[in-house]
Amino acid sequence: MNTLDYIVKTTERLVNIPSPSGFTKKVMDFVKEEARAFGYACSMSSKGGLIIRVDGRQEETIGLSAHVDTLGAMVRSINSDGTLQFTMVGGYTMHSVEGSYCKIHTRDGLVYTGTILIKSSSVHSYDDARTMERTEKNMIVRIDEIVHSKEEVLALGINSGDYISFDADFEYTKKGFIKSRHLDDKASVAVLLGMLKEMSESKKIPKKTVKILISNYEEVGFGASWIPEDISELIAVDMGAIGDDLNGSEYKVSICAKDSTGPYDYELTSQLISLAKENQIDYVVDIFPNYGSDVSAALRGGNNIRGALIGQGVHSSHGMERTHVKGLENTLKLLKAYLDLR
Known part of the structure; x- marks a missing residue:
């Protein structure tokens, strides 16, 4: 199964595992078993979050996050x-x-x-x-x-x-649209698992050690309020908002410069924009006025990190959501470019 097919199939499996914030053990077990099957070590935080470790070519540790909890x-x-x-x-x-x-x-x-x-x-x-x-x-x-x-x-x-x-009511259409509740943020979790699958099969290693945080209280505001101390920068992989005067698209990866909690790290955000340009990835830069992320929670929790936010565009977020396989693909491409896999 190729990576994108795996991501779509995994999204379907994830959205059909009930997991409102705090009721996430079953879905977390699923993610943990997938990551372990690809050969990556996993551990659990005291509040039920999952940490997946990927050893890198350098000792510095960076973080990626996505959340499995839903509305x-x-x-x-x-x-x-x-x-x-x-x-x-x-x-x-x-x-x-x-x-x-x-x-x-x-x-x-x-x-x-x-x-x-x-x-x-x-x-x-x-x-x-x-x-x-x-x-x-x-x-x-x-x-x-x-x-x-x-x-x-x-x-x-x-x-x-x-x-x-x-109930999710998942559907994958012939034109590549994914319609379902809970794409926020299970589509991103599927993208991260797809990336692990591809890394495992290709034997590629990131430049820096990566800890992937799968949080379980993001929808109520404190998902990644605690993160491991050795993480120096954290990118939340969540959905890109679409609507009004926003730039978001279901076919592109959104790079958020600012949300309701304030601006994201300027240098890290600029780095992601440069990577998207260099690798010819379809992207937009956007402002999300009614939005917060795991990075927002981590910064409020006092963690000493640089933070950024990316994700595939999702239409009608917190409703009957929809994204496109192209958006998932562009998010995956940007993550691989950021990790500098070799």
């Missing part, structure tokens, strides 16, 4: 009619999840299916179906079980604090 929800309470109230995990609009199929994961390991709905869910039945405000208090999860009361839901083993994951 999701958690059961807040159980209504008297057997539906669930939920609280958000991560930031999204209720419009983007209304009507979505979901799964409820109990603390005992049981899984139930359901649908996310507005309380006034039908124009045939409710005068305010179109106008009811889409907020947490007006949204419910309808469980696919024969229940009519809170007590019957409790008897299923469902309770407050249980995670709710959103």
